[in-house]
Amino acid sequence: MELDSAIQKRKSVRKFNLKKKPDWRTIIECIDSARFAPMAGNNYTLKFILIDDEEKIKEITESCHQNFVSESKYVVVACSDPSRTVNLFGEAGKVYSRQQAGAAIENFLLKITESGLSTCWVGKFVEEQVKKVLGIPENVNIEAIFPIGYNAETLRTRVAKIDLNRILYFNSYGNVKMKKIHSTE
Numbered sequence: 001m002e003l004d005s006a007i008q009k010r011k012s013v014r015k016f017n018l019k020k021k022p023d024w025r026t027i028i029e030c031i032d033s034a035r036f037a038p039m040a041g042n043n044y045t046l047k048f049i050l051i052d053d054e055e056k057i058k059e060i061t062e063s064c065h066q067n068f069v070s071e072s073k074y075v076v077v078a079c080s081d082p083s084r085t086v087n088l089f090g091e092a093g094k095v096y097s098r099q100q101a102g103a104a105i106e107n108f109l110l111k112i113t114e115s116g117l118s119t120c121w122v123g124k125f126v127e128e129q130v131k132k133v134l135g136i137p138e139n140v141n142i143e144a145i146f147p148i149g150y151n152a153e154t155l156r157t158r159v160a161k162i163d164l165n166r167i168l169y170f171n172s173y174g175n176v177k178m179k180k181i182h183s184t185e
Contacts, residue, residue, distance in 0.1 A: 006110045013118035014068040016149035021073040024050065026115050027148055031076065033111035037104035040096035041088045045080040046104050046143070049134055056133055057147075063129035064122050064145060072147030076119075077130065078105055081140045101143045108146075118151040 031048045039045070051057055052074050060077070061070040069075065082097035089096055105121070112119050122145040130142055170178045 003110070006113045010109055010113040012120040013149075013151045013153075014066075014120055015152040016068070016071040016073075016118065016147070017152045018071060020150045022117055022149060024052065024074065026117065027074055027076065030108055030111040030115055030117070033107045034104035037100060037107050039100045039104075040085055040093070043084050043088060044100075045082055045085055045097050046101050047079050047081070047140075048108075049077040049079070049136075051075045051077065051134070059133045060125070060130055060145060063126040063133070064124060066122060066124070068120070069122060069145070069147045072119075072149040074148045076108075076146040076148060077134060077136075078108075078143040078146070079136055079140050080143055081137075083139060097141075098143070105144060112146075112148065116150070117148055119146045119148045121146065 027050060031050070034046060034048070035044070051060070057072070057075050058070055060075055061067060078101065080097050080101050082094050085093035085097045085100075087093070109119065109121070125142070125145055127142050130136070130145070131138070131140075136142065165176065169175050
């Protein structure tokens with residue numbers, strides 16, 4: 001799949017095919033793509049937990065208050081420990097850690113799409129509950145939860161959420177026009 005195609009086809013899926021279970025090795029390949037995201041000071045802080053234990057998935061679903069999570073055969077939890085980045089860059093390291101988590105997660109999401117799998121970025125959950133279920137240390141941040149499976153519905157080509165001219169400025173905030181270039185010929 002071409003990159004533009006993966007970007008345009010990627011979407012949040014909340015209805016999974018209950019009869020079809022993905023190969024866990026494919027999910028690991030998707031996680032592997034996250035390693036190629038930019039990292040502040042080449043300091044990789046993101047970790048992934050791949051869960052197939054039905055009881056743990058049920059408990060994570062309860063912490064999310066989103067029942068569709070339980071329909072997935074696998075759940076991936078992305079978490080990061082910003083301590084090394086903070087040691088390198090001071091308080092700004094907390095921001096860098098979150099930025100690099102987002103970049104790595106997007107690689108993961110695009111690879112999920114390319115692989116024919118589906119997921120939804122779940123950002124609402126009770127962090128303490130998920131940490132308890134998975135034995136995640138207190139100093140580690142849970143960045144997101146991803147239920148993974150095959151989409152139960154037919155995929156449609158996604159229309160851009162917003163027009164480009166509503167998010168692009170030139171040379172200063174709010175400036176919607178590019179300065180004309182004068183030719184000397």
